[in-house]
Amino acid sequence: MGSLIEVVYFVAVALFILGLKRMSSPRHAREGIVWAGIGMVAATVATFFVPNLENFGLMIAAIIIGSGIAFVSGKRVAMTDMPQMIALYNGMGGGAAAAIAAVELLKMSGNHAEMSHSMITIQLAVAGAVIGTVSFSGSLIAFAKLQGWLRKAVRFPYQQLANLVVFVGMVSTGVYLAFVGVDIGIIIFFFLLALAFGVMVTIPIGGADMPVVISLFNALTGLAVAFEGFVLNNAAMIIAGTVVGAAGTLLTQLMAKAMNRPISNVLFGSFGASGGGAEEEVEGSLKPIEAPDAAVMMAFAEKVIIVPGYGMAVAQAQHKIWEMSKQLIDNGVDVKFAIHPVAGRMPGHMNVLLAEAGVPYDRILDLDEINEDFATTDVVLVIGANDVVNPVARSNPESPIYGMPILNADYAKNVIVIKRGKGAGFSGIENALFYNDNTRMLYGDGQEMANQLIQGIKEL
Amino acid sequence: MIESISGISAVYIFLLAAFAGYEVIAKVPVILHTPLMSGSNFIHGIVLVGAMVALGHAEGTTEQVVGFFAVLLAAMNAVGGYVVTERMLEMFKSSKEKKNG
Numbered sequence: 001m002g003s004l005i006e007v008v009y010f011v012a013v014a015l016f017i018l019g020l021k022r023m024s025s026p027r028h029a030r031e032g033i034v035w036a037g038i039g040m041v042a043a044t045v046a047t048f049f050v051p052n053l054e055n056f057g058l059m060i061a062a063i064i065i066g067s068g069i070a071f072v073s074g075k076r077v078a079m080t081d082m083p084q085m086i087a088l089y090n091g092m093g094g095g096a097a098a099a100i101a102a103v104e105l106l107k108m109s110g111n112h113a114e115m116s117h118s119m120i121t122i123q124l125a126v127a128g129a130v131i132g133t134v135s136f137s138g139s140l141i142a143f144a145k146l147q148g149w150l151r152k153a154v155r156f157p158y159q160q161l162a163n164l165v166v167f168v169g170m171v172s173t174g175v176y177l178a179f180v181g182v183d184i185g186i187i188i189f190f191f192l193l194a195l196a197f198g199v200m201v202t203i204p205i206g207g208a209d210m211p212v213v214i215s216l217f218n219a220l221t222g223l224a225v226a227f228e229g230f231v232l233n234n235a236a237m238i239i240a241g242t243v244v245g246a247a248g249t250l251l252t253q254l255m256a257k258a259m260n261r262p263i264s265n266v267l268f269g270s271f272g273a274s275g276g277g278a279e280e281e282v283e284g285s286l287k288p289i290e291a292p293d294a295a296v297m298m299a300f301a302e303k304v305i306i307v308p309g310y311g312m313a314v315a316q317a318q319h320k321i322w323e324m325s326k327q328l329i330d331n332g333v334d335v336k337f338a339i340h341p342v343a344g345r346m347p348g349h350m351n352v353l354l355a356e357a358g359v360p361y362d363r364i365l366d367l368d369e370i371n372e373d374f375a376t377t378d379v380v381l382v383i384g385a386n387d388v389v390n391p392v393a394r395s396n397p398e399s400p401i402y403g404m405p406i407l408n409a410d411y412a413k414n415v416i417v418i419k420r421g422k423g424a425g426f427s428g429i430e431n432a433l434f435y436n437d438n439t440r441m442l443y444g445d446g447q448e449m450a451n452q453l454i455q456g457i458k459e460l
Numbered sequence: 461m462i463e464s465i466s467g468i469s470a471v472y473i474f475l476l477a478a479f480a481g482y483e484v485i486a487k488v489p490v491i492l493h494t495p496l497m498s499g500s501n502f503i504h505g506i507v508l509v510g511a512m513v514a515l516g517h518a519e520g521t522t523e524q525v526v527g528f529f530a531v532l533l534a535a536m537n538a539v540g541g542y543v544v545t546e547r548m549l550e551m552f553k554s555s556k557e558k559k560n561g
Contacts, residue, residue: 017480037542063508074539082548086498086544103526247481346493348492
């Protein structure tokens with residue numbers, strides 16, 4: 001039986017890797033997740049046949065309850081809220097890895113004498129426990145932030161010092177467990193410190209950096225799973241966890257690179273909180289425009305580029321925006337969508353939303369592909385985007401977003417900005433683009449304004 | 461029960477799996493970053509297998525309670541990760557077909 005289970009695990013792991021490979025090309029992406037899903041079901045079923053297992057009632061109950069909650073919440077969540085759901089489910093995985101470690105450590109504390117576990121097993125269990133727990137509490141904070149339950153980046157004096165103290169405490173208790181002895185009191189203290197560290201590391205991070213952080217926690221959970229795989233002698237967990245750890249690390253790097261922010265800065269820097277430079281007054285004034293006038297501008301343009309941001313997602317305006325774009329295309333206007341790598345709350349977030357609305361791929365362009373085109377564009381429609389079009393990133397070395405590549409919307413002949421109200425973007429920085437002479441502000445809800453634009457174009 | 465994985469082969473497995481993960485992601489268009497993160501999030505849902513074993517071997521109430529939560533959380537990771545990824549990728553499929561049709 002044992003070897004048959006091993007064969008199933010082997011097939012499952014192969015399906016995971018092939019599935020992940022498939023997911024990295026748009027054409028086969030959907031098959032990829034189905035393959036991985038088949039692998040997961042097979043591995044789960046096989047595990048019921050592992051010899052000498054007990055507590056099947058509890059096991060089945062936990063699977064049914066957990067699956068039920070996740071299935072319903074996953075199906076119900078709006079596309080706009082996907083990023084925080086990923087954070088949430090990732091946190092669950094980290095918590096599971098930590099709980100496995102807890103069970104194993106509790107076992108070890110129970111039988112000091114006939115120590116069946118080797119030293120290295122305990123050390124790996126402890127390492128997986130730290131990583132999993134930090135990923136668990138950190139992901140929950142990331143979820144709370146993106147969900148809007150925790151608005152601000154929380155900072156207090158001597159924060160770095162406090163983090164350091166907790167970190168040192170966590171590592172020392174971990175080292176004690178791993179090298180000196182396993183004791184139940186210390187186990188509890190150790191997990192509390194790890195929970196606290198995950199929270200403390202995540203609360204000061206601004207919302208704009210969240211995607212990078214979630215990706216990092218994703219990689220960490222993978223690593224924790226791999227470590228617990230070593231402890232349980234389970235090759236499927238080792239391989240799948242490590243693959244995710246490596247892939248997640250690379251993804252994190254790609255994202256951080258797109259934002260031009262080294263990962264160390266994201267974690268230990270102070271994005272959006274630096275004083276001085278960011279507070280600087282922007283010259284000029286905000287010039288409002290009404291929807292019918294904006295509609296005329298776009299309908300008679302030759303080339304229009306639409307720059308969507310998180311605001312579009314919040315307003316659920318993607319369908320209306322695409323409807324409007326189709327009208328413009330029928331009028332002979334060349335309409336393109338420009339996606340900044342970190343537009344929205346996650347790389348690719350906007351692509352997903354536009355794909356949902358039915359926008360074809362060839363109209364959606366990356367920063368590198370489209371940035372040259374802004375200079376020859378008649379109208380740029382910015383909807384719900386802010387920091388990714390802020391020219392301050394190019395001009396003001398004092399600004400916290402200085403050096404981040406931006407979409408050069410300010411080079412276009414005209415810019416129309418749909419915005420719910422005055423106020424700064426997620427990073428809290430004033431946007432110089434909004435004050436430019438060729439920029440007009442269209443104040444209102446994204447979907448409502450898109451509706452009015454559709455009406456305006458219709459009436460021409 | 462299961463053949464034990466000895467120290468050095470474990471390190472090899474770790475190394476090769478890391479390369480595999482890195483290679484698989486290396487050439488990914490930005491458009492797929494979010495679905496891919498979600499997909500890899502699903503894959504570490506394999507922790508469910510370990511959670512089941514941990515709960516299966518649990519003795520005493522404390523271990524059982526912690527094991528129960530391990531399975532519960534792991535199941536949420538796996539199922540939630542799948543549902544969310546599938547929904548995202550479903551949209552890619554439909555837009556692709558619209559374009560072709």
